[in-house]
Each structure stands twice: as C-alpha cells, then as structure tokens.
Amino acid sequence: MPPTHPPPQDRSAVRTLLRLWPYVRPVRARLLTAACVAVLASCVGLVIPLVLKWMVDGPVAGGDPGGVWLGALCLLLLGCAEALLFGLRRWLVARPLAGVEARMRADLYRHLQRLPVAFHDRWPSGQLLSRGTTDLMLLRMFLAFPLTFLFVNGVTIVVGVAVMLVQDWALGLVILGPAVPLILTCAVFEKRYAAVARRAQDQVGDLTTVVEESVLGIRVIKGFGRHRSQARAFRELSRTLRGTELRKARLLAAIWAVIVTLPELAIGAALVAGAAQVADGRLSAGTLVAFLSTALALRWPVESIGFLLAMSQEAATATERYFEVMDAEPEPDPARTAGGAPAARAGDRGLRFENVTFRYPDAPPGSPPVLDGVELHIRPGESLALVGATGSGKTTLTALVPRLHEVAGGRITLDGVDITAMPRARLRAQVAVAFEEPTLFSATVGENVLMGAGDGAGPADLERALAVARAGFVHTLPQGTATQVGEQGLSLSGGQRQRLALARAVVGEPRFLVLDDPLSALDVHTEAAVEAALRRVLAGATALIVAHRPSTVLLADRVALLSGGRIAAVGTHRELLRTSAEYAHLMSGAQEPGVTGGTAPAGEQEDDAR
Ligand SMILES: Nc1ncnc2c1ncn2[C@@H]1O[C@H](COP(=O)(O)OP(=O)(O)OP(=O)(O)O)[C@@H](O)[C@H]1O
C-alpha cells in the first residue's frame, strides 16, 4: 500500500465508516439515547406550528385574549423544552466520545510501536502525526454531530412532511417538488467532495512532515542559510493546501446554494398557492400559518444536510487514513509462527550468520542485494570488528541481529538457535545495540541509560555503565543523572550522546553486544579510556563491533571485512593488513574511493546571501 496519496478509488463512505463500529460499540447506548433525545427535541419543535394553528383559528379569530396568553405560554414552554433537550443531548455524548477518540489514539500509538522498522522507513512521520491528531478529531466531530443529526434531521423531515401532507396534501406536494433534484445534487456532491477531502487531508500530512523536519533540522537549515528556501517549500505546500481547501469551500458553497434555494422557492410557491386558497375560503388561515411554520421549521434540517454530508465525507476519509496504518501488518511473533521449540545445536555457540541475504524492501528492482551470502561466526566471548567501505552494509548487517529487519535468505543463530524461532522480546533481551545515531529521548540521563536494562536495574548498574562508557560528565550536569536531556538529547554534545548510548547498550550486561561504530565521535584520549573499560565488558560478551578506525578495530579479537555484500576476509588485524589490499587501504587513512566530494558543491549553496 502506498504510504500517501493513493489514487482515488470508488469507496462507499458508509462501508468505510462502519469500520468505526468496534470503537463506537461500547458507547452505543449513550449515542442512541442522545439521538432519541434529539429526535424528541425536534418533534417538540414541530408541535409549535400546531399550537400556532390552534391560536390563529381559535382565540385570535374569536378575539379571546385569555386563549392567546395560554397559547403564548404553551409556545414558551415548548421552546424551553426543545432547548433543554438539545442541551441534554450534548451532555450525553461529550464524555463518551472523548473516550472513543482517546481509545483510538492509544490503539494507533500502540500499533505504531509494533510496526516493523521497514514501515517507518516508508512512511513520512508527518503523515502518521496528522492521522493521530487531525483525523481523529474529525472522527470525534463526526460521531458527535453528523452521525446523530443525519438521523435526527431525516426523522424530523419525514415527520414534518407528514404533518404538512395531513394539513393540506396539495400544498405538501408543492413543498416536496424539489426533493428529487436535491437528492441528485447531493449524490454528485458527495462523490466530488470525497476526492477533494482525501487530497486535503493528505496535504495536511505533507505539511506536518515539512514542519517537523524543519524543526528537527533547524541547525542544518540555519547553518546553511536555508531558511528562505525552506520557507518557500512550506509556502508552496501551504498554498497547495489552501487551493484544495478553497475547492472544498466552493463545492460546499455550490451545494449550499442549491439546498437553500430550492426549498425557498418551494415555500414561496406554497405561500402563493396557499394565500389564494385562503382568499377563496377553501383553507383556514390557521392551517396556512401552521403549514408555513412547519415548512420554515424544516428549513434548518434540510439546509444542514449539505455540511453534514461534507463532514461525513471527511470522517470517511479520516477513517480510511486511520485504518491504512492500523491495517499494516505488525511484526509477527515467531514463537507462534515457527511451531515447536527450537533445538539448539551443540557446539554451535556464539553468534553465527549462515548464508545471510538481505535487500531493502523499497530498493529499486534489479539492484543487487545489500548482503549476499554472508557467512560469519563470532565465537562465545569473542569480539569481532566489522570493517567495510561506507555503504557496504555494516549497519544493515547489525540491524538484522535484533531483527529490526528480517533476513531474506539464510539465517542468524544465537547459541545455535535461529533468531526467527525465538520470541522477539527474548531475542532483544539477550542482544543490546548501540546505533550509529545515538538517539536519546526527552527524559532524564538515568532513564535514557536504564532503558537498556531490565526492570530490576538500579543506581548501581547505572553507575557501572556510566563508568564503562566514561560518561562521568553526567555528574557535572545540574541535577546529575536526574538531569533532563532536551528533545533528542540535543542539549548534549555528539560525543556525550554517544557515550550515553554506549552506556545504555552495556547497562543490562547483555550476552550479545552489537555496537555500530560506538566511538566515532570521541577524541583519542576519551576513546582510549572507553576502550580500556569496554575491554573488560567485552571479555564476558559476544560482540560485533562496526569499526572505521584502527583504534576501534584493535578492541576486537578478530576482524571481518565486508565487501560486495559478503565477508571477503576474516582474521586478526595484522593478518588482514598483510593479506587483504582492500583492508589495508581502508585502514591506511587514505581517502576511500566514493567518499570524495562530501561537501555540497558551491552551486548548491543558497542564494540567500544575496
Ligand atoms: N532504510 C533503507 N532503505 C533502503 N536502502 C537502504 C536503507 N538503509 C540503507 N540502505 C542502503 O543500503 C546500503 C548499505 O547501507 P548501510 O547503512 O548498511 O551501510 P554502512 O556500511 O553502515 O555505511 P556507513 O559506514 O556509512 O555507516 C547503502 O547502499 C544504503 O543506501
């Protein structure tokens, strides 16, 4: 399924909206009660013309002031009852619908957490954000208004028309005249509006993505003086969205015009015909008054249908967008799919890659796989450095171990057990990872580090991990380990973040450790200190360490060279320096082929200085 902007397709709004039923079910009694209250309120409104008729034909015609006062009192009471009932309806639905929205949002969030990394690679975050906010708000509004009022207004119109037909069937037919053209217009409108509504909501998602990226990337934008071009891109998208919204408004205006004009014309015609009948004495003045006030009372229920339909269309679109995410398959749990307890093979301990093949799902067709037949065995307690040119697939290989991506062919075993045969939770409890990008969360330093340990970990574990990662700097922070780090940890330096990420990887004393270039941002002295401490940790763990620098490579017992999607050579640092020209080249510090020209060409720089 494409993440954004699916081609417009025929879909039934009703069928789409029916998918909300599981969420609406728990509050169905409340909603139904509220709808009945609203119907009652509307019907109370329809009694008012009948009282008017009685007043005009009775007390007014007969000159009886007492009767007029009585009628007026009745009208006042009816009006108050109508208002109170509508108020009661609002009160009945407000709380349960807020609950429905919250439940749907919680489900969406939970689902997003369970979706595979490949899904998040594919979907822009703004699209997910807008689905969790704007779309859910639209749904709550739909459940609060259109859902009830399409029903209530429908009932009101039927009852009102019946009342009018009973009063005078000929005039009633005049009023009913525009019904057919109205229904046809509504049908055409619905179809068109659905397409525009979808486009608008997708564009809101795009806009959210741009805002989010530019807020997160504010340093790059400012550093490169890109703010103007960023603003331009935003303006462009914003203008597109404005155009779509205006198109929605135009459609709404058109349907509104038709919905308002046709009934007004019919009422005018009925007034003329009715007046003529009253003049001829064939119709009582009271009946005409009652008839016309009923017709006027029906104006709002009819007129509101336009925007109720519009809101329903938007809600259908929102439902569609919500379920596009909810329908995405979460990571399947292998414990259920594999069947049978996996048997460990004796003598096959450690971390082993057997003929592992992998390609990214969104890689262009025909492109070679990133990994193609990787064979590698890291013995228990051994640490192995993984070296390769940039883009050779080192990060990809490390991501396969905690199953952030699934191998396409071959298998990976931990102590002889295929990782696809063990529950993800168990796998991830055994394997700790420090990623290339040290990601921190808006939480305290301690919480960020302890994220890598089980629930039982305490301050002692935290201190030990901080010591290994040489992250003593946290004690100089204002509140020590209780200091809140800013969003994404951007209040810390790159090296500080990297050391916290490393502390997070080692805090749980994992049996398997996967470190993706964990020391790249450190100065040589800090690096040496971290290495000395890390060596003690590595002695007890089986580790795979991606390395770019000889100093990091020397941490490991052996080195493997990844090249052309496979392991081209394995051995000690010295052996490989002797036997592999590529390895010697990578380690020599000479510029690697393919990484020249890292800076943007002059032409790319912004013209903003002008
Ligand atoms: N999410 C992704 N979707 C599609 N292709 C990807 C994705 N991530 C990486 N790739 C591609 O896979 C290849 C290997 O990338 P990878 O990040 O594993 O390289 P690396 O060896 O870690 O490089 P570096 O040393 O620069 O960190 C690259 O060609 C990259 O373009």
Ligand SMILES: [Mg+2]
């Ligand atoms: Mg990498």
